[in-house]
Amino acid sequence: MLDAIGSMVVAAERGVETDELHWRRDRTLGLAASSQLAHRVGVNGFFCDLLGAARGRPGADLRVWWPERRCRATWGEVVRPDGYGVWQDAGAEVAFFLEYDRGTETHARLVAKLEGYATLAAAARDPFWVLFWFTGPQREAAARKALAGAPVPVATACEGAPPSDAVWLPADAAGRRRLAELGTGPTRRGAGR
Secondary structure, three states: OOOHHHHHHHHHHHOOOHHHHOOOHHHHHHHHOOOOHHHHHHHHHHHHHHHHHHHOOOOOEEEEEEEHHHHHHHHOOOOOOOEEEEEEEOOEEEEEEEEEEOOOOOHHHHHHHHHHHHHHHHHOOEEEEEEEEEOOHHHHHHHHHHHOOOOOOEEEEEOOOOOOOOOEEEOOOOOOEOHHHHOOOOOOEEEOO
């Protein structure tokens, strides 16, 4: 957790005044005690795993990483993903919205989220996937049944292996694929970046 001294170090590294970081002790302590902390750590861990994979793979790159707050500001009236990213690897590129699932929402709620993504897909220029990242295989298997017939490209996976690897199971296909392979599939449909 960043404290006052840590905020001074970060400000010095960035060459800015501490006030420009908008760091507040009460907000930091609130986050530490928040029920959302595990969710936020999980989402950030997903994207950091992609960054780590890109470092070890020539030609791989997490070209875009938008956190939840920026997604909400951009698409909040239509969808509220936990993150947005564009992954590039092996000559393929895939844009995706991340839905990080800790098992706290009903399957009906997961399915209801897809309506907003379908609305966005109809209005957008670039194709995208909705990726559901689950904390365990039982939750993934149960949710997949509910997500069958999704109106947008959906793939599911669960924690345990890097998200860049062959862990993604498209809702309309058999066999797990690498994240980059989703960018080459026939079911890509439109969405904006």
